[in-house]
Amino acid sequence: MKAVLDLQKQLLPDVLDIIKKRYQILHHVMAYRVVGRRTLAASLHMTERVLRAEVDFLKEQGLLEVESFGIKMTPAGKKLLDEMEPMMKEMTGLARYEEQLRQRFGIGQVIVVHGDSDESSYVKQELGRMAALALRKSVQKETVVAVSGGSTIYEVAQQLASSTALKGSIFVPARGGLGESVEYQANTVASVMAKKTGGQHRMLHVPDHLGEEAYQTLLQEPNIQEVVQVIRSARIVVHGIGEAKVMAKRRKASPELVQALLEEGALGEAFGYYFDRNGVVVNRMPTVGLKLEDLQNAEKVIAVAGGSSKGESIASVLRYGCESILVTDEGAAKKILQD
Amino acid sequence: MKAVLDLQKQLLPDVLDIIKKRYQILHHVMAYRVVGRRTLAASLHMTERVLRAEVDFLKEQGLLEVESFGIKMTPAGKKLLDEMEPMMKEMTGLARYEEQLRQRFGIGQVIVVHGDSDESSYVKQELGRMAALALRKSVQKETVVAVSGGSTIYEVAQQLASSTALKGSIFVPARGGLGESVEYQANTVASVMAKKTGGQHRMLHVPDHLGEEAYQTLLQEPNIQEVVQVIRSARIVVHGIGEAKVMAKRRKASPELVQALLEEGALGEAFGYYFDRNGVVVNRMPTVGLKLEDLQNAEKVIAVAGGSSKGESIASVLRYGCESILVTDEGAAKKILQD
DNA sequence: TACACCGGGACGTTTTGAGTCCATCGTAGA
DNA sequence: TCTACGATGGACTCAAAACGTCCCGGTGTA
Numbered sequence: 001m002k003a004v005l006d007l008q009k010q011l012l013p014d015v016l017d018i019i020k021k022r023y024q025i026l027h028h029v030m031a032y033r034v035v036g037r038r039t040l041a042a043s044l045h046m047t048e049r050v051l052r053a054e055v056d057f058l059k060e061q062g063l064l065e066v067e068s069f070g071i072k073m074t075p076a077g078k079k080l081l082d083e084m085e086p087m088m089k090e091m092t093g094l095a096r097y098e099e100q101l102r103q104r105f106g107i108g109q110v111i112v113v114h115g116d117s118d119e120s121s122y123v124k125q126e127l128g129r130m131a132a133l134a135l136r137k138s139v140q141k142e143t144v145v146a147v148s149g150g151s152t153i154y155e156v157a158q159q160l161a162s163s164t165a166l167k168g169s170i171f172v173p174a175r176g177g178l179g180e181s182v183e184y185q186a187n188t189v190a191s192v193m194a195k196k197t198g199g200q201h202r203m204l205h206v207p208d209h210l211g212e213e214a215y216q217t218l219l220q221e222p223n224i225q226e227v228v229q230v231i232r233s234a235r236i237v238v239h240g241i242g243e244a245k246v247m248a249k250r251r252k253a254s255p256e257l258v259q260a261l262l263e264e265g266a267l268g269e270a271f272g273y274y275f276d277r278n279g280v281v282v283n284r285m286p287t288v289g290l291k292l293e294d295l296q297n298a299e300k301v302i303a304v305a306g307g308s309s310k311g312e313s314i315a316s317v318l319r320y321g322c323e324s325i326l327v328t329d330e331g332a333a334k335k336i337l338q339d
Numbered sequence: 340m341k342a343v344l345d346l347q348k349q350l351l352p353d354v355l356d357i358i359k360k361r362y363q364i365l366h367h368v369m370a371y372r373v374v375g376r377r378t379l380a381a382s383l384h385m386t387e388r389v390l391r392a393e394v395d396f397l398k399e400q401g402l403l404e405v406e407s408f409g410i411k412m413t414p415a416g417k418k419l420l421d422e423m424e425p426m427m428k429e430m431t432g433l434a435r436y437e438e439q440l441r442q443r444f445g446i447g448q449v450i451v452v453h454g455d456s457d458e459s460s461y462v463k464q465e466l467g468r469m470a471a472l473a474l475r476k477s478v479q480k481e482t483v484v485a486v487s488g489g490s491t492i493y494e495v496a497q498q499l500a501s502s503t504a505l506k507g508s509i510f511v512p513a514r515g516g517l518g519e520s521v522e523y524q525a526n527t528v529a530s531v532m533a534k535k536t537g538g539q540h541r542m543l544h545v546p547d548h549l550g551e552e553a554y555q556t557l558l559q560e561p562n563i564q565e566v567v568q569v570i571r572s573a574r575i576v577v578h579g580i581g582e583a584k585v586m587a588k589r590r591k592a593s594p595e596l597v598q599a600l601l602e603e604g605a606l607g608e609a610f611g612y613y614f615d616r617n618g619v620v621v622n623r624m625p626t627v628g629l630k631l632e633d634l635q636n637a638e639k640v641i642a643v644a645g646g647s648s649k650g651e652s653i654a655s656v657l658r659y660g661c662e663s664i665l666v667t668d669e670g671a672a673k674k675i676l677q678d
Numbered sequence: 679t680a681c682a683c684c685g686g687g688a689c690g691t692t693t694t695g696a697g698t699c700c701a702t703c704g705t706a707g708a
Numbered sequence: 709t710c711t712a713c714g715a716t717g718g719a720c721t722c723a724a725a726a727c728g729t730c731c732c733g734g735t736g737t738a
Binding site for chain 2: 019
């Protein structure tokens, strides 16, 4: 059943919304037994007119009966309602996760896709696809988009396609070298995005593991400074979320640093900042680029991360509370919400 | 899967059409590999504009790619197409039956519902529901509707609901007493329909098994004549189809008559007329009301009958060739088409 | 008997959908 | 290298559907 619904959602995305709406109408009528049009409209938060159109339709379908004293169910309607229940559970399952996440962390929009990135690579693709869609909808003409690195965001880049609005965008890495492998570096991701969309991109070349002195010298470079300025003016930020321990090790942090991170309770990581379970920043990678306070000025901050193993990490970053849009998967959503 | 689709069809009837259309677009693009908008529109019998809207949508969904040299598939689109195939077979199965029946017998509209009336009484309800819908759509203000008897048409009456157009209608039995049980008599059906819709009805009281003399006397009765005149002016005729042998026996025909019918090759029966396998009328019940030639003047003739056991009978009546709309079920459709 | 609430009809406004035409761009072929 | 063709994408117009809103006649109930 899930397969059918997923396929349909691709070819007719609002099928779910319409069916849900009509199901709710039937459900309410069932609860009231007999109810007037206006009462029903108020209780469903609809205007009278649209409810009326829906009721007329359901009457045509023989599911509702409309008499002079009100609206009530037909036997066929009752039967349909019974048969729909398992399907609706299935259909609204993800919607419920989305709503709960939205409420708990105060995020503007949450998108949850089926499955678990830990278990199937297809889910990560889907994650990328939905994030790419969200990005496309967020972007306006000539927007600066700052992106982090990581395999998930790389997948977002892969799923991007050109669109009129995106063509004028400028893609930049959110922060300088964070010790990722080349393929998943923020620089690479930004350039792939620019290529896929027909937009522009700027690179930020900051080698890893630089001595303090060389580092300060580099910062004085005019073209570095210029790029950093562009980055910090980003109106849209797209970033992944990593597990603090995994990220620290991958970046070849010293054992002392890893130890320190763990003692500080670091759980999640996003563009070089480490967060603890309360969403407090406990550490950060020594590099240049987007600063945490710049997020306040950004129009939209889009987090993309999935997989049940990342649940706690995602939650820690969400608690910091700067996200506008979260794209995640069922596995992570379950994990996040069960604590 | 079938269950999900059936439920959806009740809450969103044109979901099938839209999905089919979009699937076809993908399919064509796949076949062409790369194709221009106009070429594609012509090949799909669409106007350029609507195709364009669809292509834009499919592009947004990441299923098609639009470049300056034409339209082509994305990997995601190919994948979707593969996964859709079994679903489309399922979805278009009934549609194919409908089309084949339409072609073979030259009927204006054919509706085939899932299942087999012989096996499940639910299918007969569904048959009634679809026929009621077709009737509602056919009727205009103050239409005379002539109906036959039988359990199927009785079900149609049960499924009717009031609508503005139907309120002005006049329901009449197509022909006088045909020896059905009271519940399923045409008179009863007409009165139920009138009650359900808020319309009017006229009765035609002609007792069964009347002697020739009494019969002729009855015909002279002014009010009988008046009702007959109304009947013969019917603009819409709704009738069932029976198996000749079964009907003859149910009506307590003499063994000689049954024998004669069989020898004449009677297969199907509709409102008192018996048809052989070539659609030729071989016999008729001795009563008054609608005559066969009146069907020519009727605007719409709606036949409702299902069940694989009735397949041959239905085919024999269809061959006579007076139907505008046929409502049947999967079981009967298969049987009819396999000969 | 009076009142409150019901469905249905009507009307003006707004939004969406569809038909048509044209500008621009890229590619292929001469 | 230039030209011509066919591609997309944008713009404009008109029609139709959707919607918000108000009112009317009827009906059940207090």
